[in-house]
Amino acid sequence: MAIKIAVPKEEAPGERRVALVPEVAGKLVRQGHAVAVESGAGVGAHYLDDAYEKAGAQLVEKRTELLGGAQIVLKVQPPTEDEIDALPEGAVLIGFMYPHRYPERVAKMRDKKLTVFAMELVPRITRAQAMDALSSQATVAGYKAALIAADTIDRFLPMLTTAAGTIRPAQVLVLGAGVAGLQAIATAKRLGAVVSAYDVRRAAGEQVRSLGAKFLELEIDAEAEGGYARELTEEEKAKERAMVEEAIVAADIVITTANIPGRRAPILVTKEMVERMKPGSVIVDLAAESGGNCEVTKPGETVQVGDVRVVGPLNLPSALAVHASEMYAKNLHNFLELILTEEGGLELDWDDEILAGSVLVHDGEIKHAPTRELVEGGAA
Amino acid sequence: MAIKIAVPKEEAPGERRVALVPEVAGKLVRQGHAVAVESGAGVGAHYLDDAYEKAGAQLVEKRTELLGGAQIVLKVQPPTEDEIDALPEGAVLIGFMYPHRYPERVAKMRDKKLTVFAMELVPRITRAQAMDALSSQATVAGYKAALIAADTIDRFLPMLTTAAGTIRPAQVLVLGAGVAGLQAIATAKRLGAVVSAYDVRRAAGEQVRSLGAKFLELEIDAEAEGGYARELTEEEKAKERAMVEEAIVAADIVITTANIPGRRAPILVTKEMVERMKPGSVIVDLAAESGGNCEVTKPGETVQVGDVRVVGPLNLPSALAVHASEMYAKNLHNFLELILTEEGGLELDWDDEILAGSVLVHDGEIKHAPTRELVEGGAA
Numbered sequence: 001m002a003i004k005i006a007v008p009k010e011e012a013p014g015e016r017r018v019a020l021v022p023e024v025a026g027k028l029v030r031q032g033h034a035v036a037v038e039s040g041a042g043v044g045a046h047y048l049d050d051a052y053e054k055a056g057a058q059l060v061e062k063r064t065e066l067l068g069g070a071q072i073v074l075k076v077q078p079p080t081e082d083e084i085d086a087l088p089e090g091a092v093l094i095g096f097m098y099p100h101r102y103p104e105r106v107a108k109m110r111d112k113k114l115t116v117f118a119m120e121l122v123p124r125i126t127r128a129q130a131m132d133a134l135s136s137q138a139t140v141a142g143y144k145a146a147l148i149a150a151d152t153i154d155r156f157l158p159m160l161t162t163a164a165g166t167i168r169p170a171q172v173l174v175l176g177a178g179v180a181g182l183q184a185i186a187t188a189k190r191l192g193a194v195v196s197a198y199d200v201r202r203a204a205g206e207q208v209r210s211l212g213a214k215f216l217e218l219e220i221d222a223e224a225e226g227g228y229a230r231e232l233t234e235e236e237k238a239k240e241r242a243m244v245e246e247a248i249v250a251a252d253i254v255i256t257t258a259n260i261p262g263r264r265a266p267i268l269v270t271k272e273m274v275e276r277m278k279p280g281s282v283i284v285d286l287a288a289e290s291g292g293n294c295e296v297t298k299p300g301e302t303v304q305v306g307d308v309r310v311v312g313p314l315n316l317p318s319a320l321a322v323h324a325s326e327m328y329a330k331n332l333h334n335f336l337e338l339i340l341t342e343e344g345g346l347e348l349d350w351d352d353e354i355l356a357g358s359v360l361v362h363d364g365e366i367k368h369a370p371t372r373e374l375v376e377g378g379a380a
Numbered sequence: 381m382a383i384k385i386a387v388p389k390e391e392a393p394g395e396r397r398v399a400l401v402p403e404v405a406g407k408l409v410r411q412g413h414a415v416a417v418e419s420g421a422g423v424g425a426h427y428l429d430d431a432y433e434k435a436g437a438q439l440v441e442k443r444t445e446l447l448g449g450a451q452i453v454l455k456v457q458p459p460t461e462d463e464i465d466a467l468p469e470g471a472v473l474i475g476f477m478y479p480h481r482y483p484e485r486v487a488k489m490r491d492k493k494l495t496v497f498a499m500e501l502v503p504r505i506t507r508a509q510a511m512d513a514l515s516s517q518a519t520v521a522g523y524k525a526a527l528i529a530a531d532t533i534d535r536f537l538p539m540l541t542t543a544a545g546t547i548r549p550a551q552v553l554v555l556g557a558g559v560a561g562l563q564a565i566a567t568a569k570r571l572g573a574v575v576s577a578y579d580v581r582r583a584a585g586e587q588v589r590s591l592g593a594k595f596l597e598l599e600i601d602a603e604a605e606g607g608y609a610r611e612l613t614e615e616e617k618a619k620e621r622a623m624v625e626e627a628i629v630a631a632d633i634v635i636t637t638a639n640i641p642g643r644r645a646p647i648l649v650t651k652e653m654v655e656r657m658k659p660g661s662v663i664v665d666l667a668a669e670s671g672g673n674c675e676v677t678k679p680g681e682t683v684q685v686g687d688v689r690v691v692g693p694l695n696l697p698s699a700l701a702v703h704a705s706e707m708y709a710k711n712l713h714n715f716l717e718l719i720l721t722e723e724g725g726l727e728l729d730w731d732d733e734i735l736a737g738s739v740l741v742h743d744g745e746i747k748h749a750p751t752r753e754l755v756e757g758g759a760a
Contacts, residue, residue: 016534046534046660046687129543136544143536151531154396154426155702156523158570163509164516164707164714190538190570280426280702307426322535322660327544334544 002034003346005336006070008063009041012077014314016044016321017328019074019095024329026055028336032344036060036070045321071346072339074332076325084108092339092346094332096120096133097360099371100262106375109361115348116361119331120261121368123357130334131354135179136327141316142183142257145284146172148311149253150191152302153282158192169194173247174213175268175293176257177204180286184255185213193253198244200232216247231260244268249276256293257286262370269294271305279307288312382414383726385716386450388443389421392457394694396424396701397708399454399475404709406435408716412724416440416450425701451726452719454712456705458482459489469493472719472726474712476500476513477740479751480642486755489741495728496741499711500641501748503737510714511734515559516707521696522563522637525664526552528691529633530571532682533662538572549574553627554593555648555673556637557584560666564635565593573633578624580612596627611640624648629656636673637666642750649674651685659687668692 005028007020018041020028025035035057039049049059060066067073067086075095079087084105087093090113097118099106109116119133129135150157153170160167172188174181177199185208188195195213199205205215232240248254248269254277258266265287274283274296285297296303297312304310317324338355341347350356359367366372385408387400398421400408405415415437419429429439440446447453447466455475459467464485467473470493477498479486489496499513509515530537533550540547552568554561557579565588568575575593579585585595612620628634628649634657638646645667654663654676665677676683677692684690697704718735721727730736739747746752 048659048687132543136542139540139542140536147527147531151527153702154700156520156700160519162516162519162707163512164710167703167706187538187571190572191567192570279428307428320534320536322533323547326547327542330544 002032002344003340004034004036004069004071006060006066006073007035007037007041008066008073008075008083009038010044010076011080014318015077016318017076017325018042018045018047018321019076019325019329019332021045021047021326021329022051022055022057023326024333025052025057027333029056031340033340034058036066038063038066042325044318045325047322047325072336076328078102078105079109081105081108084112084114087112087114089113090115092348093117094119094335099360099368100374103371103375106361106366106371110364110366110375113364114361115359115363117335117355117358118360118368119335119358121358121360122335123354125353128354131331133328133331136331137317137324138179139183140320140324140327141286142180142185143187144316144319145180145255145257145286145313146184146187146191148313149188149255149282149284152284152309152311153253154280155252156192157188170252171196171250172253172255173197173251174255174257175199175244176259176286177201177208177215178257178259181255181257182207182211184257184286185211188253188255189213196247196251198240198247200236200240216243231263231266240268241270245273245276248273249278252278252281254281254283255286256283258293259287259290264291265293267293267295271295274305274308274310277306277308281308283308283310285310285312286316289314382412382724383720384414384416384449384451386440386446386453387415387417387421387437388446388453388455388463389418390424390456391460394698395457396698397456397705398422398425398427398701399456399705399709399712400437401425401427401706401709402431402435402437403706404713405432405437407713409436411720413720414438416446418443418446422705424698425705427702427705452716456708458485461485461488464488464492464494467492467494470495472728473497474499474715479740479748480754483751483755486741486746486751490744490746490755493744494741495739495743497715497735497738498740498748499715499738501738501740502715503734505733508734511711513708513711516711517697517704518559519563520700520704520707521666522560522565523567524696524699525560525635525637525666525693526564526567526571528693529568529635529662529664532664532689532691533633534660535632536572537568550632551576551630552633552635553577553631554635554637555579555624556639556666557581557588557595558637558639561635561637562587562591564637564666565591568633568635569593576627576631578620578627580616580620596623611643611646620648621650625653625656628653629658632658632661634661634663635666636663638673639667639670644671645673647673647675651675654685654688654690657686657688661688663688663690665690665692666696669694 159169172193174197198216208215287293288299537550539549550573552573554577578596588595667673668679
């Protein structure tokens with residue numbers, strides 16, 4: 001029997017991605033599933049309705065009708081209260097959930113007895129790489145951050161040898177060498193800049209150097225579980241500030257990418273440091289959404305301090321909606337392989353560490369301990 | 381005796397360049413000249429007043445005072461009527477002049493008995509390459525056009541191999557392979573796109589291919605004097621349209637750069653072609669200022685036709701004001717070498733073909749024949 005998979009149009013402001021692209025919809029249809037897509041769901045990402053129809057998906061005008069008949073719902077952003085209301089009890093919902101931002105929605109999903117998988121909770125293990133939506137979307141964000149920096153600054157990035165003299169290449173500093181940072185490094189290198197990077201995780205040095213960038217070394221090591229950087233001690237922070245500050249003052253462009261999941265981003269660039277930067281320099285703060293790595297960052301705005309501009313972009317993956325959606329849809333498809341059986345059924349194997357790790361809500365219970373504590377209080 | 385060289389702040393809307401950067405000001409000072417710069421002249425290009433002071437230039441608050449005492453005035457944009465009024469009779473004025481746009485200013489400069497050199501009239505000969513401001517500024521425009529295209533489109537330019545599948549590289553088509561077109565090609569290649577280009581001048585093919593791009597060949601040849609493309613015949617235009625149309629429809633990004641000096645830009649991309657393009661495609665029209673190579677282009681705006689965006693940027697060199705100013709100032713410095721003697725004097729050698737070719741107005745006469753015809757009428 002065909003499983004009914006539904007894809008609503010994303011409603012969050014500025015969100016242009018769609019959870020399923022026609023190519024992946026076609027794969028699910030060929031696997032025997034019934035895919036229904038809200039009319040216009042892919043328009044923001046340039047996937048038009050006829051492309052979904054060609055792929056064998058059904059177009060549905062009314063969202064409540066679409067969701068009411070669904071067994072699995074695929075989303076990018078967390079569901080709205082209306083969406084939760086429209087879902088049948090027991091439906092499976094997959095997408096980014098940001099439970100610390102929307103505890104009341106988590107409670108609602110619990111009460112509705114939905115099975116909810118949060119893509120940001122997929123364990124960062126080798127077997128789950130193809131489902132790692134945080135990584136795929138960070139790849140997009142890192143690329144876009146470098147482009148924004150290049151388009152904002154009033155100088156060339158590459159060295160140029162012209163009849164009117166030689167232009168020196170721009171100095172780009174990337175703070176944080178996770179997936180986004182590495183992609184920012186790679187893109188700035190492509191554009192011909194001289195790139196250096198810093199990360200509290202020393203292991204990142206090898207990856208940074210393999211991209212042709214210089215790795216700034218500090219005598220500490222701070223890798224925590226899950227591949228994320230842990231927060232630094234006060235002493236380490238002071239040491240870091242001194243080294244980072246020197247590099248910032250020498251840079252034309254600084255791209256910051258330090259995020260701690262579910263927490264305010266650490267401040268790496270103080271207002272004082274910004275004031276010491278060269279006239280015309282540009283900071284792109286990829287952590288703007290979680291408070292910013294730069295003290296003066298304003299989410300969604302460009303702030304001018306003296307002659308330095310600090311850009312705080314929001315939802316960068318949405319800016320590259322075509323490919324961000326494509327990669328995300330492939331992440332979802334790989335995830336769906338875990339719960340869709342070859343016979344066309346739906347089966348939740350809780351012994352699978354990926355399912356067990358990413359489940360947020362199931363059968364009337366909040367399964368993710370920190371979220372349970374947040375929503376229901378008491379010990380986890 | 382020191383020659384008095386003055387640099388006013390540019391007043392044209394959106395103009396952030398400055399005709400002299402501190403580095404070149406310093407060179408002129410070391411050569412024994414007196415350089416005066418209007419206070420704040422370089423701010424838009426991040427060259428602050430103290431940098432000029434350090435270079436030995438004098439800062440002047442009042443523009444009329446600055447201009448009133450000048451023997452040579454360096455400009456980016458044509459002088460305003462007020463600037464002409466403030467100049468002493470017989471002063472030498474050097475900058476872009478666009479005489480076809482400002483015939484009344486040319487008349488005023490003639491009546492004031494100024495000696496005016498138009499940088500866009502510098503002959504495109506080997507000896508004048510280092511003074512070729514059209515080329516230096518076109519280099520900037522081509523780079524910026526590719527960046528704008530990359531920042532506008534909702535997809536990656538490079539090929540990416542990720543855990544979430546392989547991203548195909550973007551297809552970029554550049555129409556017109558002059559200086560701007562070649563720089564756009566080089567920049568799109570840097571960013572990892574698959575690039576093809578077209579130019580009516582077959583000779584451009586070798587340069588295009590040397591940048592790793594594909595050259596689209598058509599069976600005509602149309603190079604005119606001065607390295608510019610001549611206008612095509614109707615038959616050639618039809619042939620071109622068919623070939624270009626096919627390439628446009630296959631492209632994710634089209635960058636058009638076809639300009640004919642002093643004339644409306646030729647239409648290379650019709651509205652009908654835009655309508656046939658793929659959803660999400662982007663056109664950047666570098667000829668927007670002179671009417672556009674695309675039928676739907678609006679100067680200074682982004683036009684949406686179906687799901688295709690057509691960007692019509694104005695004054696792109698100003699967007700990279702740091703380096704555009706640096707290159708332009710070096711062009712001017714090389715030009716000044718022709719008229720400044722080693723003894724610190726000013727000498728106009730009309731046997732020099734660069735001076736003879738670029739002089740617009742001298743000693744009460746309009747020397748440039750097409751402009752004389754435009755301003756004074758009658759045969760040239």
